[in-house]
Amino acid sequence: MAAASRHGALRGAVLAATALAVVSLAAPAAAQAPEGHGIAGFWSMARGAMPPRRDPTPTEAELMALLPDDAVVLADSGLNEFPPGDYGGLAVHEHLREAAKDYDPAEQTTVSTTCRPPGLIYSMQGPFPIEIFEGRDLIVIKLEYFDLVRVIFMNETEHPDDWPHSQTGHSIGRWDGDTLVVDTVKLAPGTLFNNGVEHSGDVRLLERFRLADPDTLVVTQQFEDPGSFTGIAARVMTFERGDDHVYPYDCDPAYGLSMDSRQGPDTR
Amino acid sequence: MRSSLVLLLLAATGALAHHSAPVFYKVQERITVSGTVTEFRFANPHAILKFDVVGDDGEVQHWTAETTSPSILRRRGWSQQSFTPGEKVTLEGMPSVDGSYLMRITRAFREDGTEIGLPPGTDN
Numbered sequence: 001m002a003a004a005s006r007h008g009a010l011r012g013a014v015l016a017a018t019a020l021a022v023v024s025l026a027a028p029a030a031a032q033a034p035e036g037h038g039i040a041g042f043w044s045m046a047r048g049a050m051p052p053r054r055d056p057t058p059t060e061a062e063l064m065a066l067l068p069d070d071a072v073v074l075a076d077s078g079l080n081e082f083p084p085g086d087y088g089g090l091a092v093h094e095h096l097r098e099a100a101k102d103y104d105p106a107e108q109t110t111v112s113t114t115c116r117p118p119g120l121i122y123s124m125q126g127p128f129p130i131e132i133f134e135g136r137d138l139i140v141i142k143l144e145y146f147d148l149v150r151v152i153f154m155n156e157t158e159h160p161d162d163w164p165h166s167q168t169g170h171s172i173g174r175w176d177g178d179t180l181v182v183d184t185v186k187l188a189p190g191t192l193f194n195n196g197v198e199h200s201g202d203v204r205l206l207e208r209f210r211l212a213d214p215d216t217l218v219v220t221q222q223f224e225d226p227g228s229f230t231g232i233a234a235r236v237m238t239f240e241r242g243d244d245h246v247y248p249y250d251c252d253p254a255y256g257l258s259m260d261s262r263q264g265p266d267t268r
Numbered sequence: 269m270r271s272s273l274v275l276l277l278l279a280a281t282g283a284l285a286h287h288s289a290p291v292f293y294k295v296q297e298r299i300t301v302s303g304t305v306t307e308f309r310f311a312n313p314h315a316i317l318k319f320d321v322v323g324d325d326g327e328v329q330h331w332t333a334e335t336t337s338p339s340i341l342r343r344r345g346w347s348q349q350s351f352t353p354g355e356k357v358t359l360e361g362m363p364s365v366d367g368s369y370l371m372r373i374t375r376a377f378r379e380d381g382t383e384i385g386l387p388p389g390t391d392n
Contacts, residue, residue, distance in 0.1 A: 081288075105291045114313060128339065144339050194288070247339045252311035258318075259292070262332045264368030 036134040039180060039209055042246065043217055043239035044129040050077035051236045059212035060236055063179075063220045066208060071222055071234040076193070077125045078237065084195045091230040096197050103196025109259045115251035117146035117167050119190020119198070121205055121223055125237050131246045139173060139180070144246035152182050159185050165201050180209040192228060200227040215241040292334075293362035293372045301371060302358040303331060308351035310338050317351055317359075317373070331369040333359055335388045345385035355379070 051060055052073050064073070074088040082088055084100065107113055117123065124130075128145035137155040142148075152173040163170040169187035173180055184205040192199040203225035210218050217239040224232050289295050303321035317333040335341060351357065356379040364370035376384040 105288050108288075109291075128337070244343075247342060249312050249337075249339060251313055252309075254309070255311065255313055255316060258309070258316040258332055259334075259370075262364075262368045262370040263330050264364070264366075264370065 037175065037178070037180065038211055038214060039132050039139075039217060040134040042129060042131050042242045042244045044242050045078055045125070045127060046216075046238040046240045048078075049080075050238065053080070056236065057212060057218070057238070059210060059216070059218045060238065063208050063210055063218055064234075064236060067220060067222055067234050068232050071232040073234045073236060077235045079127055081194050086195070087193060087197065087229075088233075090233050092192075092197055093228060093230070096228060100196030105194075105196075109256050111253045111256035111260075114256040115146070115253045117148055117190075118194070119192065120148065120150070120168055120184075120187055121199070121203070121221060122191035122194065123148060124207075124219070124221065125235055129242065129244070129246055130239070142246050144249060146251060147249040159183075169205075178210055180207075182207040182209070192225075197228070199223070199225045202227055212238070217241070289362065289372055292365055292370065294365055295362055295372075297363055298360055298374065299363045299371060300358060300360050301331065301333075302356065303329075305351045305353050305355050305357055306330075307353060308348065310341075310346070310348040310350070312337050312339060315341060315346070317376075319357065319359075321369075329369050331371070333361065333371050333373050335373045341385065341388055344388060346388065350376075350384050357384075 048054070051064065053075050056064055067073070072088065072090050074090065076082055076088060084103070085097070087097075118126070123143055123145045126145050128143065130144065131142045133140040133142075135154075137153070139152040139154060141150040141152065143150070146167075148168055150168045150171060152171040154173050154175075156172045157174075159170050159172065163186045165186050165188040167188055167190065169184045171182050171184040173182040175181075182205075184207070185203075187199070187201065187203050187205065189198050189201050203223055205221060205223045207222075208220045212218050219237050219239065221235040221237075222232055223234075301321060303319040305317065305319045307316075307318040309316045309318075315335045315338050317335070319331050319333065321329045321331055323329050335346075338346070341347075358377045358379075359371065359373050360375040360377075362372040362374065373388055375387050378384060
């Protein structure tokens with residue numbers, strides 16, 4: 001896409017996002033009842049285990065059947081995380097495994113790091129809700145987690161070469177029947193697993209969103225990053241509709257000071 | 269107010285997450301601590317309660333109690349007004365790994381025994 005038309009599309013996206021925000025402020029949460037393809041609204045991660053920790057539901061199975069045959073489906077969706085040195089069967093490159101041995105998770109709570117958002121791929125399967133706004137030319141996904149906002153361009157078919165890397169990257173989407181297919185690149189290096197391994201800026205994420213019923217949304221991730229691991233990783237997650245909006249996160253780095261200033265006889 | 273420490277071993281496992289509880293806390297143990305609130309900061313990523321406890325030796329211990337995200341807490345009935353400086357509270361939670369006066373709240377009670385909101389959880 002030419003730069004001029006892309007910038008025009010971006011202005012349109014901003015205007016549309018603003019309009020969506022105005023609509024959402026003016027209307028009660030219930031007014032977000034499904035329109036368009038029905039995915040708009042407030043969604044929270046369903047409680048309990050996700051595949052492959054349990055058998056998939058019919059819709060989960062349908063989307064899992066669309067994953068590449070050799071994809072490694074990670075068992076850390078939702079509230080589960082892998083301990084140090086465990087990468088869920090993914091062939092993480094040796095140099096990253098070695099580097100992860102020196103990782104200290106306490107570093108997440110310093111003043112300078114505590115408000116640094118985890119990577120988007122990781123954040124999408126975290127415990128915080130999301131809110132989806134569906135427009136004609138774009139879909140906006142607000143994550144409560146660290147106030148991340150994703151703009152999915154439905155009116156673009158190629159990723160611009162000069163798009164900057166960021167926490168949310170550049171996403172283009174299309175509807176394949178009843179399934180929203182989203183392709184994302186230009187993600188800044190970020191959390192792959194919360195145990196010291198990060199993906200590179202070359203990671204490519206493909207997501208599928210499909211309603212199992214009006215109040216149940218199934219999402220799959222598949223992502224590749226040849227510089228970080230061999231093959232394809234995947235996750236499966238299910239969200240439940242709620243009558244709410246995501247709250248501002250407004251992360252306060254002073255949390256790090258509170259942790260550092262703790263007192264006691266054996267402190268550090 | 270005197271400190272009241274009760275140690276329980278629980279079978280539950282703590283979920284890891286960003287700002288992981290197991291980094292700072294013994295997630296399978298529980299303590300109960302009573303003290304006087306000095307400060308409550310209701311902000312992400314995790315709300316922080318400061319409170320003072322008079323130890324058995326008469327010395328004042330300055331405690332820090334961490335909860336989960338205010339985004340989650342609001343939906344469980346918590347707010348910036350959940351604690352007032354000067355009020356006496358009793359907190360249940362995970363003890364610190366390093367022995368410092370630090371805990372992760374799993375339940376909170378006013379002096380009359382009234383529970384403050386729903387249990388905050390430890391999943392984020």
